[in-house]
Amino acid sequence: MRIELVKRPQRSALFGAISPLIALALTIVAGAVLFSLLGKNPGTALYYYFIDPLRETWSLHELAIKAAPLILIAVGLSICYLSNNWNIGAEGQFILGAIAGSILPVMFPQFQNAFVLPLMLLMGIIGGAAYAAIPALLKARFNTNEILTSLMLVYVAQLFLDWLVRGPWRNPEGFNFPETRTFHQFAVLPEILPASGRANLGFVFAILAAIAVWFMLTRTLKGFEVKVIGQSPRAGRFAGFSQSRMIFFAFLLSGALAGLAGISEVSGAIGQLRPTISPGYGFTAIIVAFLGRLNPLGIVAAGLILALTYLGGEAAQISVGLSDKVVRAFQGMILFFVLACDTLILYRIRIVRPQAAAAGEAAHV
């Protein structure tokens, strides 16, 4: 038995729409198998993963909190991946955005007025973009592989944050805990509906960013340029689009959004800097970007689903005693199924049995 791919004359619109759904269905099946292997009732485990977190209002707020950074980062990454720039260091850009944005409340805590928060957000954006500029510059100037440089910079960013919160930025009144002072009231991102839960403006930023980038991609020349350069650099050159300008555009935009996600997370959900401020949002966002088929509006849906796995992981840990480590394995599986199902958009899959193949070849002779 052999699997053969037959190229479709054109992209299948049907599979373009349903391939992420098939992938999710397959993930759920695989998840059920995984849970039973771990000795849990798959039905109960899946319930806690995907249904339980949606049943209460406060929990929906938590969902928005987790989804915000994922969507913000993934929207930026979609521009990168569409234009063939493999930025996989969003985790580092997230951290640098958080650090740059925290300069005001940590180093100048006496500076308290309404300008603090906008300045923090701006500095976060600049911090993330500046950190993303490093792999962009190295790629544009020296043709250095951006995958490896952007990833290496994640480790450097994590160590830099660790040094800051244990060293110069440690809270002087913090009993030697490795964390900065907690942000004052003017440095905290406001909540959307304080009466019902903790969700903050970060989610609003995420939705606005998704809509803005969607508009750019589908309605402007810049968006066209992104896609042309991504699909055919040669055609892009003929059209007069600059490859190296696109490298900077994609990296700076995704770095800026990752930085905004970083400072929003720190000033919204956490309220101070700690050695670890992200459960791997920058990497999970890669999964979100692909599950959303690199379409900003699809990414909003995908971000909510991946955020649900984080919450579900917590719920399942408390209720059925499933380890929180299962979440990351689960997320990894989603990406595999998404990539495999995307094949269906461009190809038809034919399973060839040996006898049939032999007969077919004989017929050709």
Place this chain on the structure above:
Amino acid sequence: MFEDILITIATAATPLLIAAIGELVVERSGVLNLGVEGMMIMGAVTGFGVAWTTGSPWLGVFAAIAVGILFSLLFGFLTLTLVTNQVATGLALTLLGLGLSGMIGENFVGLPGVKLTAIYIPVLTDIPYVGRLFFGQDPLFYVSVALVAAVSYFLFYSKAGLTLRSVGDNHGSAHALGIKVIAIRYLAVMFGGACAGLAGAYLSLVYVPQWVENMSAGRGWIALALVVFASWRPWRVLTGAYLFGAVSIGQLHAQALGIGVPSQLLSSLPYLATVVVLVLISRNKRLTLVNTPASLGQPFVPDR
């Protein structure tokens, strides 16, 4: 003292070398597998788990190799049979490996490890200054050096190696000549998986002898960078791996001495060194262009 330092450098370099030499063969066949980190960490957790359960480190080593191959087949099925994007699939493999290994290894945290013991040859090992360096290290050290020699011979002095390189340089022509492109790439990918699994076993059975979550700490990625650094030449991978080994051991010694530099800065040196080295290599356009397998990362669907 001097010999001790050289031996620790060899211990730090060996996992990088094994993983990189495997990936070199994969890339020479025209496939870019970014999942080295994921296969490596799966090898580490499997190697540790099997060695701890059975008490035999060798069984751990073989199990790690098997899991490395299994994981690479997953990558191969997607990228070669289903023609998915190699970069994205490699990333998926890494994310899955890191997640799964954390889950599997949860019960192994803090357990005492089983160490693969160093060899001892009477007389030879006892030679002063160089005896232990050349004749008294762990068995996998010798495997790693032998692998470099074997891969170098295979690629440049054997017909099969020439075939593999032709597939990596121009899969269309290779296919037209009747070479089974996909089959050769599957074999190369499996070899890469076996090496990455072995490198992982080295981490959890020799380097640390313990299981720590995320213990590969980016070594799979550094191995990928080493392949670029070596411009796809086996003996240069050896040089590169030992340079990186020296950097990481050097920074550990500097931390122990307590010189007035933050330990985090020293810990970030191997990563920064990787970036610097990549820049230096890629600046030289001719060197990269001549040696990069021309079909690297390109999808291939045979037309019938």
